[in-house]
Amino acid sequence: MCFCNNCRKSTGSIGMANSWYSKRRAFKITKGAGALRTYKDHATDSGGTVERSFCSNCGSPMIAENRSKFPDAVIVTYGTMELETGKMWKPELEFFCKRKADWLETPVETVKFHEL
């Protein structure tokens, strides 16, 4: 979960729930890659540039990449994944918790990072 200003604004919500894939080489878009559009988000809380890709057909945020800080990671938005009931994950990490809504509870096992 990321609660930085940019993730909140790009989702229009309280934060962004993502699945992190640590091996870029193992990640492959199998369908719809031509509809992706990417903008470079330079004004981030971490100081790095985040490339945010979204679907040009529906506007959904799809992928985020922070190549300067996490060169091998691909971050996929949770809401775009087709997960079966019972296979949905709970957050393991939270970032920028100082911007998190105070009414939103964190699962006990989640590790919090106040800043990157």
Ligand SMILES: [Zn+2]
């Ligand atoms: Zn963020």
